[in-house]
Amino acid sequence: MRILFSSLTSHGHTYPLLPLARAARDAGHEVLYGTGEDFHPVLESLGLTPVSAGGSMHDAFARASTAIAGVGDAREVDPAQRNLIIGRAFGSEMPRQFAADLEPVVPTVDLVVHEAGNPGAGLAARRAGVPGVCHGFGRMTQDESLSAFITDELGAFAAEIGVEVPSGDYSIGLGNPYLDIYPPSLQHPDFVANGDRIELRPVPYAEPGELPAAVTEGSGPLVYLTLGTAFGSAPVLSKAIEGLASLDVRVLVSGGRIVEESELGELPGNVSVVSWLPQADLLPHLDLVVHHGGSGTTLGALGAGVKQLFIPQGADQFVNAEAVVGGGAAMSLQPDDVSAEAVATCARKLLGAGEVDEPVRRIAAEIAAMPAPSEVARRLPELAR
Known part of the structure; x- marks a missing residue:
């Protein structure tokens, strides 16, 4: 079978799909992968055939900001216009580009696996009459204050190309079977009851x-x-470093290739800074992760049984923090509450034996019991019928 996977051009949207894409390749399927060229070397290293699609998220947001607010930098936009820009970027700008770029490829495949943030690939599949599957990357949400902006834009674009978008709280998945990588105990309870949900x-x-x-x-x-x-x-990062360094711990900091070590000032002796590291390999060595709450880091830490302190900054990070804290497996600090003292207090509590230990173990066991990518890859042919 010939399968096209597709994701937005970012680590948080691409990396969650790679285990299943690789498992599909190992199962003998021909696997194409449509995303921006920055990720093509990674795809090639995994034996996947890259297809250029979508461009950068930064450019999409710049176009949306220009259209909505007349400025190219979304950071300069009035907060009242922010949801309009997010809706335009995710519901129109990126879907339009993906649908156009993938239009020549989709009719040549038997199945399209599009991630939840990339409905453009799913719309291209529906327009061509090719079966589609939506691959999740995090917790589903019913945040009507934002989702309505996205679905309105997406519905308008779909109508332009003659494709109907199902209505409802989770229409971003286009009504396709949904591969859910979020542990059921932390997923939105209404979505867990969804009959089209397949655990992965x-x-x-x-x-x-x-x-x-x-x-x-x-x-x-x-x-x-x-x-x-x-x-x-x-x-x-500097506030968190100050708080963590005051404890009797070793602190490893990743700037994510965004923050240079020189921006963090003089560092204590128990702190090391790197720009990048293989985070998946690091997780089993850790006693605590202090992080933004991105879905990849959140789920990786949960699966490894590592305690977490969330300091969410934006996007879906607040949703992840709320879910894991609500499940008893973490603590969280809101942006205005982040200080050296607060970070130190929370970290000290988490590192000691306490009430989060049992939920952390329980959720790790729950994730281990979910079907592996190799198992789900064997089901892909039935989803293509």
Whole structure:
């Protein structure tokens, strides 16, 4: 079978799909992958055939900002216009480009697997009469304040190309079977009851690389601090570093190739900074992750049984923090509450034996029991009928 996977051009949207794409390849299927060229070397290294599609999210947001507010930088936009811009970017700008770029390819495949943030690939499949499957990357939400802006834009674009978008709270999946990598106990309860939901174990992916010496050298608990690949902030990292460094722990900080070590000032002796590291390989070594709440880091830590302190910055990070804290497996600080003292207090509590230990173990076991990518890959032919 010939399968096209497709995701937005970002780590958080692409990496969650790679385990299943690789499993489909291992099962003997021909696997194409449509996304921006920045990720083509990774795809080629996995034996997947890259297809150029979609461009960059940054450019899509710049176009949306220009159309809505007359400025090319979304950071300069009035907060009242922000949801309109997000709706335009995710509901129109990126779907239009993906649908156009993938139009010549989709009729040549038997199945399209599009991630939840990339309905453009799903619309291209529906327009060509090719079966589609939606691959999740995080928790489903019914945030009407934002989702309505996206679905309105998406519905208008779909109507232009003669495709009907199903109505309802979860229309972003286009009514396709949904591969859900979020543990059921933390997923939105209404969505867990959805009959088209297929569980898929989240498997963290990282580009090959060596772990820094700080992981194996020294003694004491190892704490990892990151704000991911899109929300890096030197001031926030500096506050967290100050708080963590005051504890008897080793602190490993990743700037995510966004924040340079020089921006963090003089560092204490128990703190090491790297720009990038293979996070999937790091997780089993950790005692605590202090992070932004991106879905990849959240699910990776949950699967590895690592305690978490969330300091969410934007996007779906607040939803992830709310879900995991609500499940008893983490603590969280809102942006205005992040200080060295607050981070130190929360980290100290989490590192000690406490009430989060049992939920952390329970959720790790729940994830381990979810169907592996190899199992779900064997079901793809039936989903293509």
